[in-house]
Amino acid sequence: MSMVLFASVVRVRDGLPLSASTDYEQDKGLQETKKHLKGLSKKLSQFPDRCSLRSGLYNINFTSSLGVGYMMVCTENYPNVLAFSFLDELQREFIVTYDTKRINSALRPFSFIEFDNFIRKTKQRYNSPRSLSTKINLADMQTEIKLRPPYQLSAEDIGSINGFSQHKQSKYKGIAPNQMLEAVTLSGIIACILSVLCGALNLLRGVHAIESVLQCYLFIYFSVWRNIKSFLAFAMICLCNMYLYELRNMWQILFHVTVGAFITLQIHLRRPQGKAPDYNV
Incomplete structure (x- = not known):
């Protein structure tokens, strides 16, 4: 069965977790995947703004924007368009609810614990395709993913974090210099x-x-x-x-x-x- 299993919101500059879904899943493979996700969260600033990583029977997908990263773990057969539509909904709600100053000044992990309720409700919706299909329009996301597909990370890309043993230079580093900067003042x-x-x-x-x-x-x-x-x-x-x-x-x-x-x-x-x-x- 394809479904979203876990999601979190983190601060890009230091990987501080701001909010996350409550997870009671004890599957060993999923717990290992979540360790990989935690390691990735500390290096988001080094990655392109939309990425995917295959981890055993699961996929890690994440996006980053305006200094905040939105991450999720789903089953390997969960559609990409739904995964990134889910992350896009988290992003829209989060930046409307919290201003940049408050995000940057957060000191403790899970400072925005109240956002967990929105993550939980959104996860439930995306795990119920019948009710979901009538509430969102996936055409725009499908077009965007087709024109700019998520970068596929591998063990070579992320180095030796959380059990990965590869030490080769990351292939995505060539992407970083093309990132746009804010308007000149x-x-x-x-x-x-x-x-x-x-x-x-x-x-x-x-x-x-x-x-x-x-x-x-x-x-x-x-x-x-x-x-x-x-x-x-x-x-x-x-x-x-x-x-x-x-x-x-x-x-x-x-x-x-x-x-x-x-x-x-x-x-x-x-x-x-x-x-x-x-x-x-």
Whole structure:
């Protein structure tokens, strides 16, 4: 029998579980699959925004948007279109019910325990195809999955988490840099212009100019470990200005360090763009 067995909502940046369905299933294979799901939840930021993973007799499907991940375990024969329609319903309800500030400030696991009731009711609906078919229109989801099918994860992709022993580099990493970033703000434009100016002023010093160019690149394009790279670039700017202390006056040093700090902040503030739901569908 095809059915949804378990579902959870997690915060993407750290895998903190925000809500989950109550599960009394003691099947060993399902419990093992849930361990895989827990491991995946801690690495959602490294994956494309829509993925599937086969785990024995079960499938793990998940989507992520606006800093929140929606995950589920279903039987291997459960239709993909129903699985992702189920996740889409969870996403729509969750982002309407809870604002981003509250999600980001959550400290304890299952801070939104009251959302479990919606997960339970939605799971019951999706496990009753007869009553479900009259309440939702799957045509749009079918078209979307056909045009942009979920990425199929494998043991090679996710490495050695929760019993997987493969250590090869993930094939999906090439997808990450194409992720869109949020719209550029006025302060971001100013920071980028000032950084280009710093790079031009340091053009004769080679490596020192590259740091400003790198920061501009990190601001404009998405990159894996983007924030860490920006902090390293800023650290190099500080070190280079310390090295050039005798060749520059205090105002010049202060200008370069301030611009470096400003664009580093803008890189941190410009988040990857989540897929906003279409409420007209």
